[in-house]
Amino acid sequence: DVVLVQSPLSLPVTLGQPASISCRASQSLTYSDGNIYLSWFQQRPGQSPRRLIYKVYNRDSGVPDRFSGGGSGTDFTLQISRVEAEDAAVYYCMQHSHWPHTFGQGTKVEIK
Amino acid sequence: EVQLVESGGGLVQPGGSLRLSCAASGFAFSNSWMSWVRQPPGKGLEWVAMMNPDGSEKPQIDSVKGRFTISRDTARNSLNLQMDSLRVEDTAVYYCVRDGGRSWGQGTLVIVSS
Numbered sequence: 001d002v003v004l005v006q007s008p009l010s011l012p013v014t015l016g017q018p019a020s021i022s023c024r025a026s027q028s029l030t031y032s033d034g035n036i037y038l039s040w041f042q043q044r045p046g047q048s049p050r051r052l053i054y055k056v057y058n059r060d061s062g063v064p065d066r067f068s069g070g071g072s073g074t075d076f077t078l079q080i081s082r083v084e085a086e087d088a089a090v091y092y093c094m095q096h097s098h099w100p101h102t103f104g105q106g107t108k109v110e111i112k
Numbered sequence: 113e114v115q116l117v118e119s120g121g122g123l124v125q126p127g128g129s130l131r132l133s134c135a136a137s138g139f140a141f142s143n144s145w146m147s148w149v150r151q152p153p154g155k156g157l158e159w160v161a162m163m164n165p166d167g168s169e170k171p172q173i174d175s176v177k178g179r180f181t182i183s184r185d186t187a188r189n190s191l192n193l194q195m196d197s198l199r200v201e202d203t204a205v206y207y208c209v210r211d212g213g214r215s216w217g218q219g220t221l222v223i224v225s226s
Contacts, residue, residue, distance in 0.1 A: 039213055041157075048207060048216040049157065060214075092157055096212045100173045101147075101159035 006104035023093035114138040121220030134191040134208030150204035
């Protein structure tokens with residue numbers, strides 16, 4: 001199975017400051033069609049996960065542009081340019097280039 | 113508006129069975145990959161099983177093979193998960209998910225306990 005390792009697991013951030021989360025895969029996530037199926041999800045307390053980013057850097061509809069995704073090969077990042085109070089949540093990376101689809105452990109973003 | 117509404121969760125004893133259902137609306141269900149993802153209380157996410165649009169492909173994680181069966185009813189726009197021989201470690205919120213996580217339901221809680 002593909003293992004996704006996120007860091008850090010806890011991220012205290014001051015409002016208005018940037019935040020960055022890393023996701024490292026145990027093997028290449030390039031699918032046979034040439035795409036990299038790496039997504040990022042946000043899960044606020046008591047809510048279902050919500051997809052923010054798909055195929056590494058594509059933002060889902062309605063996602064604020066302060067969220068951006070990047071990376072290649074086995075190293076990927078989610079960046080928040082200026083953290084707002086509503087961004088307090090757990091963030092997960094997920095790959096679906098290989099079965100079984102797997103998630104990272106989650107990174108808890110807390111507002112200082 | 114896309115809606116995924118799960119039902120069927122509850123408390124069941126180890127070795128028992130439950131059938132989860134997901135009512136889908138607001139998108140082309142017949143053209144979508146559909147999945148079940150679970151989350152044990154206070155823990156992370158695990159992709160359990162999925163099914164392609166015509167039902168010919170339905171991979172599952174090893175820990176549920178032979179116990180869980182995923183199915184879909186295109187006429188009723190519904191996705192199902194038959195869970196047999198339940199174990200304590202199957203306790204989780206089960207989410208119905210469209211495509212590669214594009215949309216999620218609100219989840220239904222399954223508790224396996226004696």
